[in-house]
Amino acid sequence: MTDKFIFRFVAGVTIFVVAVVIVLNRHLIPGPETPPAFTPYLPMLNAILNGTCSVLLLTSLYFIKQGNITVHKRLNILTFCLSSLFLVSYILFHYLMRTDTMYGDVNGDGILSKSELADVGSLRKIYLLILVPHIVLAAGVLPLILLSFYRGLQMQVQKHKKLVRWAFPIWLFVTISGVVVYLMIKPYYHF
Known part of the structure; x- marks a missing residue:
């Protein structure tokens, strides 16, 4: 395979x-009227997958620093597979769930009153400061x-090392911030 083909393939997948x-986030493709019973568990599964990927990325870094390329490669393949599973689960959740969740929406109606905004004001700002770079970097x-x-x-x-200088810290941030966003x-x- 040529580099040109690989770059086109990566661009196409991305x-x-x-x-x-x-x-799916804009709800341009409507999901089912009633989501399956497992749907509410998908965000927790996603957080678990992200947390596991964080640990695996750090473990992989440890092993490459020790010169153990075989374990490093296996851990990265496992991390890639779990991140792919996360992506499938994330897409599935947003297809199945017809409503969005807003930070601070205690009533679940999608509209925040002034008192609700005041109650969660600074925490909501922190949440958004984590969420926005998480989305962009993901x-x-x-x-x-x-x-x-x-x-x-x-x-x-x-070439791998040059890419990983950027990919590793960004991927690690995305996996860790994904867990933080879920917890917040x-x-x-409200499902």
Whole structure:
């Protein structure tokens, strides 16, 4: 496979995933009238997958620092698979769930009164300060992850290292912030 093909493939996958997430978050494709019974558990599953990926990424870093390429590679493949499972679960949840959850929405009506906003004011700002970079970086890190995986699996070590300098900290931030976002929004789920 040529680099040109790989770059086009990565660009295509990235555009497709980002487009699907945007379409589902805007509810442009309606889900079922009644979501399956397992649907409310998907956000918790996503947080568990993100938390596990955080631990695996840090463990992978430890093993590569020790020079154990085999364990490093296996951990990264496992992390990639769990992150892929997260993405499927995330997409499934947003397809099945027809409502959005807003931070501070104690009534579950999607409208925050002035008193509700005042009650959660500074915490809501912190939540948004974590959520916004989480979303932006989650979309942006996908091509870095895909390219660094390709370079690593091809044993193109120098190119892999250059990509991982950026991919690793961003991916780690996204997985950790995903857990934090879940823990902060969880009290406002009404399903």
